[in-house]
Amino acid sequence: MVTITTLEESDRDPWQALFQAYLHFYGRDPGPALYDRAWREFRSGARMHALGARLGDELVGITHYFVHPSTSGRDVCYLQDLFTAPHARGQGVGRALIEAVAAWAAERDCSKVYWQTQEGNTTARRLYDAVANYSGFVVYDLPLSPRS
Numbered sequence: 001m002v003t004i005t006t007l008e009e010s011d012r013d014p015w016q017a018l019f020q021a022y023l024h025f026y027g028r029d030p031g032p033a034l035y036d037r038a039w040r041e042f043r044s045g046a047r048m049h050a051l052g053a054r055l056g057d058e059l060v061g062i063t064h065y066f067v068h069p070s071t072s073g074r075d076v077c078y079l080q081d082l083f084t085a086p087h088a089r090g091q092g093v094g095r096a097l098i099e100a101v102a103a104w105a106a107e108r109d110c111s112k113v114y115w116q117t118q119e120g121n122t123t124a125r126r127l128y129d130a131v132a133n134y135s136g137f138v139v140y141d142l143p144l145s146p147r148s
Helices: 010-023 032-044 093-107 122-131
Strands: 002-006 051-053 058-072 074-083
Touching: 002 093, 010 032, 010 051, 010 058, 010 074, 051 093, 058 093, 074 093, 093 122
Parallel strands: none
Antiparallel strands: 002 051, 051 058, 058 074
16 A cells, blocks of 8 residues: 655655656756755755655655746646656556645645656656646746856
């Protein structure tokens, strides 16, 4: 049975291993400073939030999310990252994490939860098509250089 919890200090190493695997899937390797920053943000709970999925005592899935304003309605919740360890896939981990974020966002009167994935991520899209509506939007990125 999947259990969803907030992340505790003792979850740092398994969380980072899952987050690294997620970022590796998308071809990114941001380095240790990003992991430290993200972990601090999640632990403070002020701007960014995280949940973990457990099978027994093992952390097998993570999600990261935050709320932002909308110019055309109530605040919305952006589910930025969602990852399930390969050996735990097909056991309801991703669905349980999405449902937990949706419940959290509903408690805060958000109008919706939304997320993105790569078009070719067919495994994840099977789940997403089952739990949410595909909006048809095309996403563009404009990378910016860090300030000196």
